[in-house]
Structures are given as C-alpha cells and as structure tokens.
Amino acid sequence: MSKVQDIINTRRTIYRFTQQEVRQDSIDQALLAASNAPCHKHTHPWRFFVMGGNIRQALIPLITKLANEKSRKNNSLDFTKDVQRAVNKIILPPVIIAVTSKKSPTDSFREKEDYAGSVCALQNLVLSFWDNGIGSQWTTGAITRHEETYAALKIDSSKWEIIGFVKSGYPAAVPQVNKLSVDDISVYMD
Ligand SMILES: Cc1cc2nc3c(=O)[nH]c(=O)nc-3n(C[C@H](O)[C@H](O)[C@H](O)COP(=O)(O)O)c2cc1C
Numbered sequence: 616m617s618k619v620q621d622i623i624n625t626r627r628t629i630y631r632f633t634q635q636e637v638r639q640d641s642i643d644q645a646l647l648a649a650s651n652a653p654c655h656k657h658t659h660p661w662r663f664f665v666m667g668g669n670i671r672q673a674l675i676p677l678i679t680k681l682a683n684e685k686s687r688k689n690n691s692l693d694f695t696k697d698v699q700r701a702v703n704k705i706i707l708p709p710v711i712i713a714v715t716s717k718k719s720p721t722d723s724f725r726e727k728e729d730y731a732g733s734v735c736a737l738q739n740l741v742l743s744f745w746d747n748g749i750g751s752q753w754t755t756g757a758i759t760r761h762e763e764t765y766a767a768l769k770i771d772s773s774k775w776e777i778i779g780f781v782k783s784g785y786p787a788a789v790p791q792v793n794k795l796s797v798d799d800i801s802v803y804m805d
Contacts, residue, residue, distance in 0.1 A: 622746050627792055629750025632784030637709045641747045645783075648743035652736035660717035660729035661736040662775065664768055671705050677763045678705055685757075705758070709784035710749075712740070713759070713768055715775040733778055740781060750786040753779045 616624075646663055654660060664670075682701035686694045705711070716733035719725040741751040758764055759780050765772040 618746075622742055626742060626745045627750070627789050628752050629784070629786045629789065630752055631787035632708055632750065632782070633787050634707075634709065635785045637744075637749055637784060641744065641749055642710065644747065645740045645743040645749075649736040649740040652732060652739045654732035654735075655728045656725075658717065658725070658729055658732065661733040662715045663740070664713040664715070664770070666711040666713060666768075666780075670767060671711065673767045674705055674758065674764065675702055677761060677767075678702055678758055681757050681761070704754075704782075708752075708782035710782070712781045712783070713764075713770075714740075714778050714781060715770060716778045718774055718776055720773070730776075730778065737779065737781060741783075744783050748785060749783050750789070751781050751783040753781055755779045 642665065649661065649663060650659075652661070678701050679698050682698045683694060685691075685701075686697040691697050714733065714737050717726075717729050719729065737753065741753070744751050755778070759777050762772060764777065768777075770777065
C-alpha cells in the first residue's frame with residue numbers, strides 16, 4: 616500500500632491528545648494541503664483561524680454558560696465537573712483551528728458547492744496532520760455555532776459559516792472504528 620493510501624485509511628478521529636507541542640512547520644504544511652483542495656469556479660471558499668491562548672480564554676464565559684445550560688437540561692448531578700470538562704475541551708488541545716466556509720445567501724447551489732470544497736480543504740488539513748503523526752477531531756458543538764463565537768473571532772456571520780473547530784495534537788489513544796465494507800458502499804452497473 617502506498618503511503619497516501621495508508622494515511623487515508625488509518626486516519627481516525629482523535630479525542631485525547633498528549634501535551635506535546637505541534638510544530639509550526641506541521642501547521643504550515645497542513646494549511647498548504649488545505650489550500651490545495653478542489654473548489655468549483657476557483658472560489659477558495661475556506662479560511663482557517665488558528666486559535667491561540669487569548670482567543671480560547673475569551674470563549675470560556677460562553678463555554679461555561681453553554682455547559683451549564685446543557686447540564687441543567689440533562690439533569691446532571693455534577694455541574695462543576697461538566698463545566699470543567701467543557702472548559703478543558705477548549706484549553707487542552709495543542710492546536711485548535713476554526714474553519715469557515717463562504718456563504719452565498721442569494722445562491723444556495725454556490726453555497727453548497729463551496730461547503731463541499733471547504734470540507735475537502737478541512738480533510739486535506741486533517742490528513743496532512745495525520746501524515747505527521749498528529750491526530751484531529753472535527754467538532755461542531757454549540758460553541759462553534761454561537762453568535763458570540765463569531766463575534767470573539769471577528770468573523771462576519773452574514774458572509775462566513777464556521778463549519779467546525781478542528782482540534783489537533785499527538786494522539787493519547789487511537790480509537791478503533793467499524794466502517795462499512797467496500798461491497799456495502801458500492802454498486803457496479805453494467
Ligand atoms: C461534519 C462532522 C461533524 C463532526 N462533529 C463532531 C463533534 O461535534 N464531536 C465529535 O466528537 N466528533 C465529531 N465528528 C467526528 C465523528 O464523530 C467521527 O468522524 C466519527 O465518529 C467516525 O470516526 P472516524 O473519524 O475515526 O472515522 C464530526 C465529523 C464530521 C464529518
């Protein structure tokens with residue numbers, strides 16, 4: 616199997632990271648891979664916001680609020696633990712990149728195609744990281760969709776959609792996932 620096949624087929628979503636720092640050249644490579652994704656009409660509809668310590672800190676009040684609301688809704692027995700877990704999710708990953716895709720409010724087909732291109736870019740980013748031994752988790756939790764997040768990141772929500780936060784770092788564990796077989800997903804037609 617070629618290395619690229621191996622990278623594609625072994626990639627798994629990584630939920631826990633070691634605290635080993637991710638080198639800037641690995642981030643640069645991943646962003647270059649992202650920028651080489653296909654996009655119809657050369658719209659280059661993706662942008663990547665690499666989130667440092669200050670911006671993550673700025674999101675903590677919102678994360679706390681959302682975690683409290685979720686705990687209440689779920690009748691959780693331990694609000695404090697729930698909030699700490701939610702805060703850790705934004706503080707602990709060595710790298711977090713908010714990925715945006717261009718909106719086209721008057722052209723739903725363009726917006727759909729641009730979203731498709733942005734997803735290709737996001738996956739290129741993730742696969743480039745994986746090639747360097749770095750795992751990623753694409754997340755679309757409430758924090759990624761909240762208007763206050765757009766404001767904190769200075770992203771104009773009328774023009775751009777945050778399609779997720781990609782959290783990356785060296786894997787503490789690589790989960791096993793069952794996938795459908797090739798036979799299950801394909802149909803050969805005469
Ligand atoms: C559009 C999209 C949104 C996702 N959002 C989340 C998320 O919010 N939280 C999370 O833990 N994983 C999220 N994931 C990761 C999936 O749970 C993961 O891809 C799935 O379990 C399959 O595992 P694999 O990536 O290892 O193949 C998301 C994946 C995609 C494609």
